Amino acid sequence: MATGPLTAAEVRALLQQRWGASYDVHLIQRHRRIYLQIMWGYLEQLSFPLDEPTYLARLMDLVETVNQLGKGEAVRTWLRTTTDRPRLGKALSLPLR
Template sequence: MDEVVELLRSRWQASYDLQLVTRRRRMYLQVMWAYLEQQSFPLNEEGYRAHLAEVLEIVNRLGQAGVVRDWLSTTRDRPRLGKALSLQLQGEERLEEFLL
């Protein structure tokens, strides 16, 4: 988790929120435009880290940690107000475990 926080901070100078989103039986990791250092962010640092740990646990269980790390390191986009960055997660045989 610390690695991801450091990657976000070094890349975009902010601890952006990460969310898992499901659409049409596909799962996406989204880097949201809200970030921990923002005054209006709804979580404190402890809550942010707990939430991030939950998201990263699923990413790790899907075997997508390396893909996510590479994507966060190389994407040319950056989160901005009203526009999250999205990465479709692979591993369809494992996705069934997380989709309702």
């Protein structure tokens, strides 16, 4: 069980273990709140618009922001325990602030 700052490699591994794919992850700000969203698109999809290096760079930036917010452990726990899954037209959403 990992502790300490969240890493991009850990997030990708959790996504793959949980749902079998490297899902697209975004930080969204709405009405002074920040949400982590797991989108329905994924890297292994032929129509996914990013290549692997670009996906990993975006994931690293996102994880750095999550760690700066002090929410690494919350994200780690949520990815391990959420009972929902991303599906077409419905992102998973975790409020961070």
